[in-house]
Amino acid sequence: MKKLKYIIAVSIVFIATSCDDYLDQDNLGEKDVNSYYKSPTDIEEAMSGVYNALYTVGVHSEEQIAANLMDNMMLGGGGPDDKTAKWVDNFEDPVEDTYHDMWKQSYNGISRANAIIEAVPKTDFSSYFKTAIEAENFKKQALGEALFMRAFYYFRLAKFFGGVPLIMTYDADRYVARSTYSETFAVIASDLKAAIETMPATPFTSLPTSRYGHANKWVAEAYLARVFLLYTGYMTNIEKQATADLPLVGGGSITATQVSAYLDDCINNSGYKLVSDFRNLWPYSYVNKSAGSNVLPWAAAEGLAWVGQDGMTPTFGTGNLETMFVQRFSFGDWNWSDNTGYIYTNRLVLYSSLRGNSLVPFGEGWGWCTVNPKLYAGWSDLDPRKKGSILEVGKAEQGTATYARDKGDHETGYFNKKYTSLQHNDGTGTNKGMFVQMYAWNNAEIQLMHAQDFIYMRFADVLLMHSEITKTAVGLNLVRARAKLDPVGYSLEAIKEERLHELAFEGLHWFDLIRWGDVDTAFDDVIQVRNSGVEANYKVKYRPETKGLVPIPETEMRILNGVYTQNPGW
Incomplete structure (x- = not known):
């Protein structure tokens, strides 16, 4: 059995990568290009080391x-203390550096990617491979993957902070002003285009399972579409500067026609496809195969089986052909230094699981990100994704009949089911975490046991983006057909509804609201909640002057005194 080889390697990361910690430290690394x-x-x-920068200490x-x-x-x-x-x-x-770790780690990843981008073209790897073609493909994949990851980190920064400092070489001056939104996206687009043109066009089904979740040519094509949609939507609907193309460094641009061609290539040649049932993407459908009280009746009756998270030959499941790019998680231990025992477990699972309730098969967490009842009420019961995405408490068929209310705040009776703590009996009468049992981990501490991948990109999104960019209904209806829903004609409203239901709680809907220009009116509802047992009305106070961005960390503002300007509204 594979024992978390994808994360144990982090011990190598701290040795093999330089200490290139973001913009406010000097490069102290012993190894260089x-x-x-x-x-x-x-x-x-x-x-x-590049991928390791995905992990942050600060949960926000x-x-x-x-x-x-x-x-x-x-x-x-x-709870009351989760202010x-x-x-x-x-x-x-909440604090002056709420998003500082996102800033720091993104620049760590960028710096490490820069080093690879500079070194690989100058290096001859031929002596390590049997053929020149193998050596060349390795070189192309390494360069393209580093270009993709640099684009990924700049895209993360741009989504949250807007225009940011552009550090494009390993030894570049790190104390530079922020670039504009368009300049930042030009770098992202140029890197993704280069990554697509560089990486080998190897179908996913032909890649070794060790490459599962890594970036490849097809992932880069999908991300270029995501970048295109956010940039053109943001410029048009937030900045009020109607924009149809994505800029490139040095002039030129990428058009919708070009992006749709990249998506066509991904759809037709990548080897990715939709799994047979949407619910099989999520680990609860593996727990449902357990015996006795662990079985959810509705899931068992429909024969669900988790496809796993290890590519073509999963230890558990039938093979995952839909998941394209992920952040892999593992377990931890409080004895590890620098909080590393905490950051390599999936904290979305921990933080959004049931607060104060340890049930079977749904375990306990901190009860953040409770689900707006508006989503549940407006979602047709005929759509299996509703029950497959939202965990409703107090329901025997959901395994939540004994849920004890009034354990948290903003309690609505609905929780994120895609990313939730899972547990079942270990055969001795003790309930243990699902992944703890699967991987024979010896630490069952609820804060350290969530090894579920977080999916950044899956094939369903590729199909929906293709429909939105081409203004055709083919991809849209393929996703609907998987949910056994009737086809519809293309409209932006149909796309909005489908993305909401297919991709709920996957960290995408917030950016959809922004790029469509819907964010200013998205928070008008008064929501009935219970705060530690007390009935209350809740209304979010969105501030349009922020333009959907978060504040630049104050630590960075002070270090580069006068070089940065703070985002509007903060």
Whole structure:
């Protein structure tokens, strides 16, 4: 059995990558582009360092948590002491450095990617491979993957902060002013275009399982579409500067026609496809196969089976052909230094699970990001994704009949089911976490046991983006058909509804609200909630002057005194 090999390698990361900590520190690394990056092993270790920058100590700096808290379909939640979640949900800055780890880690990833981008073209790897073609493909994949990851981190920064400092070489001056929104997106687009043109066009089904979740040519094509939609929508609907193309560095642009061609390539040649049932993407459908009280009747009756999260040959499941790009998680231990025992477990699962309730198969968490009842009420019961996405408490068929109310704030009776703590009996009468049992981990501490991948990109989104960009209904209706829903004609409203239902709680809807220009009116509802047992009305106070951006960390503002300007509204 594979034992979390994808995360145990982090011990290598801290040795193999330089200490290139963001903009407010000097580069203290012992290894540089001249003394390292000489062998495939060097490159693989360095690439692990690039991916390692996905992990943040500050929970509000996790992209998926930040985006879900700001989304109008999820509330702050938590308990009386979870004030930061409530403040973020209300577009207030809890502390001066709420998102500092996102800023720091993104620039760590960029710096590490820069080193690979500079070193790989100058390095001859031919002596490590049997054929010149193998050596060349390795080189192309390494370069393209580093370009993609640099674009990924700049895109993360741009989504949250807007225009940011552009650090494009490993030893570049790090004390530079912020670039504009358009200049930042030009770098993102140029890197993604180069990554697409560089990485081998190997179908996903032909890649080794060790590449599962990594970036490849098809992931870059999908991300270019996501970048295109956010940029053109933001410029048109937020900045009120009607924009139809995505700029490139040095002039030129990428058009909707070009993006749709990239998506056509991804759809037709990548090997990715929709799994047979939407609900099989989520680990609860594996728990449902357990015996006795662990079985959810509705799921067992419909024969659900989790497809796993290990590519073509999963240890559990039938193969996952839909998931394209993920953040992999593992377990931890409080004895690890620098809080690393905490950051490598999936905290979206921990923080958004049932507060104060340890049930079977749904375990306990902190109760953040409670679900807006408006989403549940407006979602047809004929759509299996409703029950497959939202966990309703107090329901025997959901495994929540014994749920004890009044354990948290902003309690609505609905929780995120895609990313939720899962547990079942270990055969001795003790309930243990699902992943703890699967991977034979010896620490069952509820804060350290959530090894579920977070999915950044899956094939369903590719189909929906293709429909939106081409203004055709083909991809839209393929996604609907998977949910056994009748076809519809293309309209932007149909796209909006489908994206809301297909991609709920996946950290995307907040950015959809922004790019469509719907964010200013998305928070008009008064929501009935219970705050530690007390009935209350809740209304989010979105501030349009922020333009959907979060504040630049105050630490960075002070260090570069006068170089940065703070985002509007903060």
